Amino acid sequence: MEQAEPPTARDDRPRVEEYRAAFSTFDPARYGPFLVDEPVYHAGMTMRRGRGAVDANTGAGRVLYPFGALRSSVRRAVAGDGWVAELIEREAVTNADAYYENVYTMFYEVVDGRIATQVEMLDFRVAATQFDLSALGPPADPGVQQVPAAVAVPPAADDDTPEAAAIRVVLAFLDDYLAFVPDRFVERLVADPGHQVGMTRRRGRDAYVAMAEAGRILYPEGIAGRTHHVLVSDGVTVATLMSLRARTHLGVDYENLYGIFVDVHDGRVANLVEVYDTRVADAAFDLSALSRS
CATH class of the missing domain: 3.10.450.50 (Nuclear Transport Factor 2; Chain: A,)
Known part of the structure; x- marks a missing residue:
């Protein structure tokens, strides 16, 4: 009897790219269907929960990026164990009428085709000089300083891939x-x-x-x-x-x-x-x- 091949790991990168395209519109009606009911959003060490946290981020995005991005280039995209990691370079003209270029490391946890966790890391020192942050009011939810709950497991000793x-x-x-x-x-x-x-x-x-x-x-x-x-x-x-x-x-x-x-x-x-x-x-x-x- 011929033995069936083991199932291959799911590649969630296409799903994340769909979500990123929707997220970049800053329109909750576009990106909302991609989210779990209670997503976790990390901006660096600042963690917030719920769709309201994501909506607050995109609300700020509409203010800070009034013209959207000039371009957003994915330099690396790696997937595994229910996560997608992307190294992104973004360019834009900001609300301070300044040319902005920055690097982002993004990590997305995908559960049943929806985004459960999003972690966004960027060079905040660069961002602080290129935006007019006074255009934003104080956040409704200041968040908490907390690392993600997930803990990765290193490969098994006999894994020779x-x-x-x-x-x-x-x-x-x-x-x-x-x-x-x-x-x-x-x-x-x-x-x-x-x-x-x-x-x-x-x-x-x-x-x-x-x-x-x-x-x-x-x-x-x-x-x-x-x-x-x-x-x-x-x-x-x-x-x-x-x-x-x-x-x-x-x-x-x-x-x-x-x-x-x-x-x-x-x-x-x-x-x-x-x-x-x-x-x-x-x-x-x-x-x-x-x-x-």
């Missing part, structure tokens, strides 16, 4: 990179890797070494903990939504969300893009300490 192999490369790299010891991670990089934090782009291994040096100053006690809430791979790109916990050089107990996309080549890291909630970080660090070191 390219997707699992790429995830293992990235997890091993992050273990060493977040220890801030260059000798442990430099050889895990290609000779001339790309590196991007928010809208700041650098090249070369020296960019990673410089980040490690900064990490030793800003996190003198090291990283206390890290949780991967989303961890998906297509065998070349690994996308993860993770939270870090640490005590900073100011003695502040710090927890923040990071959206990270890593390209893997021949078992090494070729490019890393990292976006985090800069609003949370600004309250926890004194970056002038880096220039004094």
Whole structure:
């Protein structure tokens, strides 16, 4: 008797693209049918629940983007385990009559074809300079500072797929990179890797070494903990939504969300893009300490 092939994992990327097209209209009648009854919306570390949270975001969007987007380009899109992760570059003319360009890491949880969770990370420092935020009133729901409830499961030891192999490369790299010891991670990089934090782009291994040096100053006690809430791979790109916990050089107990996309080549890291909630970080660090070191 011929054995049936196991079912393939569902690819929710087309559904998310339909939702994004509807969401970009800022019209609840267009995007509402794509949402579960009680969706969760994260703007960085700020979490709100309910369709009202999504509607508040699009209401602000109508004010801040009076002309819509000039373009919104998906640089990476990776799906797995009920999540879709997208790395997006957006350009627009804002309500401040300013040209705006920013990078976004987006994570969508899809349940039965509908969006249950949406996590949006962007370089808030860039956004703060290009919009007239005074045009917005105070939010009806200020939200809470909270990481997502989801916890990703790393691939099983006997999973020899390219997707699992790429995830293992990235997890091993992050273990060493977040220890801030260059000798442990430099050889895990290609000779001339790309590196991007928010809208700041650098090249070369020296960019990673410089980040490690900064990490030793800003996190003198090291990283206390890290949780991967989303961890998906297509065998070349690994996308993860993770939270870090640490005590900073100011003695502040710090927890923040990071959206990270890593390209893997021949078992090494070729490019890393990292976006985090800069609003949370600004309250926890004194970056002038880096220039004094």
